[in-house]
Amino acid sequence: MHFLSEGEFEPFEVPEFSKEKQQQLIEKITNVVWPNELEKDYGWTLGAPSWAVKSLVKEWQTFEWEESRVEMAQWHHYRMKIEGLLIHYVHERSSNPHAVPIVLLHGWPSTFYEFHKIINPLRDGLHGNQAFHVIAPSLPGFGFSDAPTEKGYGVAKMASTINALMVNLGYDKYMYHGGDWGGIIGKWIATRHNDHCKAYHTNLPMVLPPMPTPRNLIFYPFKVLKFFSSLVLGFDNVYGVGKTILGGATFANAERNRDCGYRSIQGTKPYTLAYGLSDSPVGLLGWMLEKYHDWTFHPAERQDTEALPETIAPKEFLTQVSLYWLTNTMSSSIRIYYECLHQNEMIKVVLPRVKIPVAVCAFAHDISRMPKDWLETSTDLQQYNEMISGGHFPALEEPEMLIEDLQQFGRRIKQQNKHF
Structure with a gap:
């Protein structure tokens, strides 16, 4: 067996479900003890209703992991040793000599598979537009990356890991895109590792308002x-209806934000939740x-009656769920909330001004939106686009919009720096 040294990498194959794991899953999802619910249907106000969960559990019973595995196997997968952990990533180099290196970073509850619709178009320069060398990692403790074995892997540590990955791959300068934790970690990289990260694109900006x-x-x-x-x-x-949505303004105070209960328990007692x-x-x-419903865009007339938006196929959602189940990483993935809260990292993320070029794409139903004024005072904002649809998972919901936005920004960055 070959043991990797720091910074070394090796090819990685997306695993099959073992027969034992598959049988265990089928047994568990066909013999379910369903929770007690109120007689009246209150939509999603109390959380995910059983009718929605049951419909997807039924689809999971006939879900073919092999189809998803084959799709993922089309890309080049690797794992690199970084500070003692094997970090998984997809690395798709473009044949275009003018391609820009870009790292795409997911958040929670997501995986690298969130980008499955945009990896190839970005690599190939869809419609003759800007092409990219695409790197899509799995965060430590998510998916096929090793889980940290000790405390400390919060935003700063995650950011250092992703920056080291890019530099070790030979990308001394790179562009960054992320949402959710990917956006938060990206803000840290954009302000603390901007000797390498030269452009920051996000759908979840974290900035201060225009303070005096x-x-x-x-x-x-x-x-x-x-x-x-x-x-x-x-x-x-003052700013316009719906231009200011501060879904993350309170991390764990349910009295101020009725949607932050998950952050409260994941940020304080993740072990207890992890058993279930x-x-x-x-x-x-x-x-x-609950998150793939509440954080995505639904037409008003279907908000309470559909589990997933039309833009996310059940197979895509079940692939994400199966990745968590197959790797048993839900327990390790939620610990980033604990680390961030206990290291008081969110204020450290928000405070610094971003001095490298920034692009923000504001999707209609994301969990947070900030006025352009705030972005202009807190960043070097060079591109800002408001989308009429889409939500917190734009690479799944509105891939064409996101691709076009990334290509537009990438082209701008390439024109500014011919040696990028």
Whole structure:
């Protein structure tokens, strides 16, 4: 057996389900103890309703992992040793000599598979537009990456790992895209590793409003005044309806944000939650489904009556769920919430101004949206686009929109730096 040294990598094959694991899954999802519910249907206000979970459990019973495995096997997979952990990643080099290196980083509850619709188009320069060398890692403790065995793997440590991956691959300069934790980790990389990360693209910006700092008072006095006016008149009245959605403003206070209960328990007692999510595939599916329903775009008339939006096929969702189940990584993936909360990292993410070029794509039903004013005072904002649909998982929901946005920004960055 060959043991990798720090920075070395080896090919990786997407595994098959063992017969034992497959049989265990089928047994568990065909002999379910369903929870007690109220007689009246209250939609999704109490969480994922059983009718929605049951419909997807039924599909899971005939789900073919092999089809998803074959799709994933089309790409080049590797694992690299970084600080003692084997970090999994997809690495698809473009044949285009003008390709820009880009790392695509997922969040929770997601995996590298979130990008399965955009890897090839970005690599190949869809429609003759900007091409990329595409790197799509699995975060430590997610999917096919090793899980940390000790405390400390919060945002800063994750950011250091992803930056080391890119540098070890020979990409001294690279572009970055991420949402959810991928966006948060990306903000850290954009401000602390910008000797290598030269452009930051996200659908989940984490910035301060226009506070009365000396810089803002000199360059953006009207934006500062506008912000303080919004505190009196309301965000919607000053910035426009729906332009300001601060879904992550409180990390674990359910009295202020009724949608942050999952963050509260994952950030404080992840071990206790992990028993149910690790032993019950139905519990795992239900926990994930709530987010894939609530954080995605649904037409108003179907908001309460469909489990998944039309833009995400059940097979795509079940592939994500199966990745967590196959690798038993739900318990390790949720610990990033604990690490971030206990290291007080969120304020450290939000505070610094991003000095490298930034692009933000604001999708209609993402969990957080910030006014363009805020982005302009806190970043070197060079591209901002508002989307009429889509939500928290744009690579799954609206891949064409995301591809076009990334290509537009990539082309801009390439024009600014011919040696990128």
